[in-house]
Amino acid sequence: MKGEGKMVSKMKWVGLVGLVLSVISVLVHFLLSRFTEEGIPEYQSTITIFSRRSFGEDLSNTSPLYRRLWGPVRRLEYLHPDANPRRYYADPIPHTNGFIFVRIQGGFHEIRNSISDVVVVARFLNATLVIPEIQSTTSSKGISSQFKSFAYLYNEDQFMAALVKDVKVVKTLPKDLKGQRRKKNIPVFKVPYSSSLHYYQQHVLPMLKRHLVVELVVSDGGCLQSILPPDLEEYQRLRCRVAFHALRFRQEVQELATKILHRLRDPGQPFIAFDPGMTRDALAYYGCAELFQDVHTELIQHKRAWMIKRGIVKGKLSVNSAAERLKGSCPLMPEEVGILLRAYGYSWDTIIYVSGGEVFGGQRTMIPLRAMFENVVDRTSLSTPWELSKLYGREANLVDTHQMTPPSVEGVMKHEAWKTAGPRPRPLPPPPARPKSYNIEGWWGWVAESDNEPESTVMELRTNAHKLLWEAIDYIICVEADVFIPGFDRDGKGHPNFASLVMGHRLYQSAASRTYRPNRKEVIKLLDEIREHLYQANHTWLTSIRRHLRKTLVDGLIEASKVSKPLSFISHPLPECSCSRHGSAETSAHASSPSHHPQLLAALRVVHRCPAWMESDLILQSKEKENEEDFDEVDSASGLFFGRNGGTHEAGGGGMESNNKEEAQLEDQEELEGGDR
Numbered sequence: 001m002k003g004e005g006k007m008v009s010k011m012k013w014v015g016l017v018g019l020v021l022s023v024i025s026v027l028v029h030f031l032l033s034r035f036t037e038e039g040i041p042e043y044q045s046t047i048t049i050f051s052r053r054s055f056g057e058d059l060s061n062t063s064p065l066y067r068r069l070w071g072p073v074r075r076l077e078y079l080h081p082d083a084n085p086r087r088y089y090a091d092p093i094p095h096t097n098g099f100i101f102v103r104i105q106g107g108f109h110e111i112r113n114s115i116s117d118v119v120v121v122a123r124f125l126n127a128t129l130v131i132p133e134i135q136s137t138t139s140s141k142g143i144s145s146q147f148k149s150f151a152y153l154y155n156e157d158q159f160m161a162a163l164v165k166d167v168k169v170v171k172t173l174p175k176d177l178k179g180q181r182r183k184k185n186i187p188v189f190k191v192p193y194s195s196s197l198h199y200y201q202q203h204v205l206p207m208l209k210r211h212l213v214v215e216l217v218v219s220d221g222g223c224l225q226s227i228l229p230p231d232l233e234e235y236q237r238l239r240c241r242v243a244f245h246a247l248r249f250r251q252e253v254q255e256l257a258t259k260i261l262h263r264l265r266d267p268g269q270p271f272i273a274f275d276p277g278m279t280r281d282a283l284a285y286y287g288c289a290e291l292f293q294d295v296h297t298e299l300i301q302h303k304r305a306w307m308i309k310r311g312i313v314k315g316k317l318s319v320n321s322a323a324e325r326l327k328g329s330c331p332l333m334p335e336e337v338g339i340l341l342r343a344y345g346y347s348w349d350t351i352i353y354v355s356g357g358e359v360f361g362g363q364r365t366m367i368p369l370r371a372m373f374e375n376v377v378d379r380t381s382l383s384t385p386w387e388l389s390k391l392y393g394r395e396a397n398l399v400d401t402h403q404m405t406p407p408s409v410e411g412v413m414k415h416e417a418w419k420t421a422g423p424r425p426r427p428l429p430p431p432p433a434r435p436k437s438y439n440i441e442g443w444w445g446w447v448a449e450s451d452n453e454p455e456s457t458v459m460e461l462r463t464n465a466h467k468l469l470w471e472a473i474d475y476i477i478c479v480e481a482d483v484f485i486p487g488f489d490r491d492g493k494g495h496p497n498f499a500s501l502v503m504g505h506r507l508y509q510s511a512a513s514r515t516y517r518p519n520r521k522e523v524i525k526l527l528d529e530i531r532e533h534l535y536q537a538n539h540t541w542l543t544s545i546r547r548h549l550r551k552t553l554v555d556g557l558i559e560a561s562k563v564s565k566p567l568s569f570i571s572h573p574l575p576e577c578s579c580s581r582h583g584s585a586e587t588s589a590h591a592s593s594p595s596h597h598p599q600l601l602a603a604l605r606v607v608h609r610c611p612a613w614m615e616s617d618l619i620l621q622s623k624e625k626e627n628e629e630d631f632d633e634v635d636s637a638s639g640l641f642f643g644r645n646g647g648t649h650e651a652g653g654g655g656m657e658s659n660n661k662e663e664a665q666l667e668d669q670e671e672l673e674g675g676d677r
Helices: 002-035 039-044 064-070 108-124 156-162 175-182 197-211 230-246 251-265 280-286 294-309 321-326 334-344 367-372 385-392 409-419 458-480 498-509 520-529 531-536 539-563 584-588 596-603 634-639 653-657 661-673
Strands: 079-081 099-104 128-130 188-190 213-218 271-275 351-354 375-377 483-486 578-580
Touching: 099 108, 108 128, 108 197, 108 213, 108 230, 108 458, 108 498, 156 230, 175 213, 188 197, 197 213, 230 498, 251 385, 251 458, 271 334, 271 458, 271 498, 280 294, 321 520, 334 367, 334 483, 334 520, 334 539, 385 458, 458 498, 483 498, 520 531, 520 539
Parallel strands: 099 128, 099 213, 188 213, 271 351, 271 483, 351 375
Antiparallel strands: 079 578
């Protein structure tokens, strides 16, 4: 008996020790997950592993081919950002005319445009600006209460600190005015797109002085005309300070974008950012439905009919998409952009980051691009779901429940009458109502069975709000990319889109960064020339493509000043927000064609010289560097057009070998001089 008692006692102690060890193990695992949360995703993630050059030849950043593909645009190296005031510019007056409360609706690029405009309006009216309310990011969409409105996307403190010398900014209205707004006792203006300052002076300012507060509703991506009179240039530079300095994304967005940038640059190679711009709204607005097939054409046509009904589009429902494509009114397909890049000389292992959300038309539209470039990635392949979920904060679990429509009173009465009817036999009762479902799988299943697009579910509304964060990440990466190329530069209202804002930011921040602005009309014409024998592209055609892309590096800026700038100033902030270095004249004297640089500055109307404090950082290029010949490696680049190795392919190999050195040197000279022949 005593032995059995001792045995039981030992078992109890063993069980107790095991329990204690289990508790300690759980605590250790909890602490590890708590304090190493930054490292765990890195280990568990399925981040894309980039394909590398099979022939073991990494381009040196000093090689001629590297400079031709990735190097800065030399004719634009003399342009530098300068958005500081240049004339007398007073600090904001403490006693303002009142408060301006702004509600902004729209997509990412529309929000960014509108914020820049409302700051200028507040400065012009000598008003205190309440931090704008972005869309309706409320709990009705299941958005985390951790981030509200403006703070959901941007850093409020940075915004206020950066504009302290421009306009008085507060986070909320005073309590008394907040109560008046809640009771709808304050004047509300639904501001027309691209309104003039005269409109605000004549209509908004008197009401502001009378009520001490006005509410502006901005919904079309801009509430102030893009081009202002010359005497109001300081307001244009204020727009630049807002868009390129004050509007910083919140910390979580910045951190994830920085991580993705590091992962893109880990292989030690530069990368290209490509924005397709293929949204359903843009395709419907310009009548590009016939470029697609099956249900996607129906979806575009349905959206176009909706736009016509609301006056957004004034044309006909049926449009000849082939004719619109030839006029350059439709986006370049990913396949066409891939052909341009391969023809220019980018190899199969070039890293291409595709920005934007889902490309309209599905992943099948991306298949040709992925066939030409193996390293095609996006934010989802360079981050983990856990990292993306951190951006959203703690959100409520939503269940997509389709609420049943209550039966009519007449239906209930008929059902009750059936129950109390005479002796059987009698007809069976009506079947119970069922929620509407569609036979075709996918969000577009309603097209085949209904003329009306279903209302967005709560989950879809939440996803639309998250798109702002996704586009913020893409925006940062596109601005910092070594090369940027857009597929389209217009949105669903005919205004400059996401890609236009990226090009404007790159132009301001680093004008010499390589940004292609292809002329779609010319590109389509060139592509149609070899549509039937694409894999037999000859040297003449390749030369035409390369000359066109080189030409767009500079001439595209002049075209943008005529087309994009009148619609959105921050898509082309020249010449108001740039200056030229004093050393540009001396340096250009060593160039092969000294007259090019003054002519370019004159064409871009950049006459302001950079201030003296910027000159201390000036590093003049040596005469030897200016006279370097960027040998255009036609043979190797052409051999890589659709294959991995440097060998020529079945068709077109002989044509590539017939290139002579004089033609190559002519192309290299054009590269040095900016390609504007």
